[in-house]
Amino acid sequence: MKALTMARLLIRLFGVVALMTLNSVAARAEIAIAVAGPMTGQNIFRGEQIQQGAQLAVADLNAKGGVLGQRVQLLVGDDACDPEQAVAVARKLATDGVVFVAGHVCSHSSIPASKVYEEEGILMISPASTNPKLTDEGGANVFRVCGRDDQQGLVAGNYLADVWADKSIAILHDNSVYGKGLADETRKQLHKRGVKEAMYASYMPGKSDYAELVSGMRAVAIDVMYFGGYGADAGLILREANNQDFEVQLVGGDSLTTEEFWMVAGPAGEGTLMTFGADPRMNPEAAEVVDQFRAQNFEPGGYTLHTYAAVQAWTQAAEIAGSLDLMAVIKALRTHRFHTVLGEISFDQNGDVTAPGYVWYRWTKGEYVPAK
Known part of the structure; x- marks a missing residue:
């Protein structure tokens, strides 16, 4: 009886080892x-x-x-x-x-x-x-x-200087590594081109109300807003601008290439410009x-x-x-x-x-x- 039990135990152990080996393979x-x-x-x-x-x-x-x-x-x-x-x-x-x-x-x-x-x-x-x-x-x-933000900011800064040098430009960012980094690279190139922004400010991402931010831009008659941040916030800011009958051109980076931006902004997002790599x-x-x-x-x-x-x-x-x-x-x-x-x-x-x-x-x- 003991011998039989031991034999069965050995068979079971061998089976477990074999199964573990198969699973490992x-x-x-x-x-x-x-x-x-x-x-x-x-x-x-x-x-x-x-x-x-x-x-x-x-x-x-x-x-x-x-x-x-x-x-x-x-x-x-x-x-x-x-x-x-x-x-x-x-x-x-x-x-x-x-x-x-x-x-x-x-x-x-x-x-x-x-x-x-x-x-x-x-x-x-x-x-x-x-x-x-x-x-x-x-x-x-x-x-x-x-690509990289120093490449992206170079293109954005040059475009702002080429097209809107005589306009009032705001540069906004969300203080994130991406958003602030992109905004600062754009600002750096804008300054190299001899153009100074009228407003440089950060905003708190994820808010549901940007009325104060938009009112601040409206008060200094901003024409163009360069945006360093993500799509949902950009969409909400544009909607608030629309609510205040404040026309502003939004310019941003690759983060605006999501459906989310348009879903939030709706028609207020019409004409928004952004940089991105050649469309694959x-x-x-x-x-x-x-x-x-x-x-x-x-x-x-x-x-x-x-x-x-x-x-x-x-x-x-x-x-x-x-x-x-x-x-x-x-x-x-x-x-x-x-x-x-x-x-x-x-x-x-x-x-x-x-x-x-x-x-x-x-x-x-x-x-x-x-x-x-």
């Missing part, structure tokens, strides 16, 4: 990567863009056999554009064993998260964080497929992917295709390296060109993408289109 056969950004909170529309981009990229990737013969599993991290939450998300993703993160979005979240990824040996390619500090002060593991939806290389998104009733605006491209760049770099080893993938990223929905791209030694610069867009009838 199965786990290793699936590569974990992540997309991270504001899946909740004020910037949820930007989060939806990057999540949609990453999901379709991984689905298409797995349909073609995955990476290095292994399927890819996509994890989703929600930082709500909060720095502390971003660090917590980064640490959780490290614990989950991810080798690559497409994220984050808001610069004030991306920068602290990048420090965790550097410590943990995880590759990070941001689709949307534009503050120069991300790559200037980041580790060798940090890349981005979008127009690229022949993106046509098939754009059709896939539209078939799902999702318009791949903003940073959707940038996120898809981030996954493509990582995939191709891993295949070139023949490995998931971080340093091997970094070397491939720094020394090769990649075919993506953004077109053919490469990265400089700083981790910044080498791609066409910023161009102008205008909101009209619920869509943003190239400004003429």
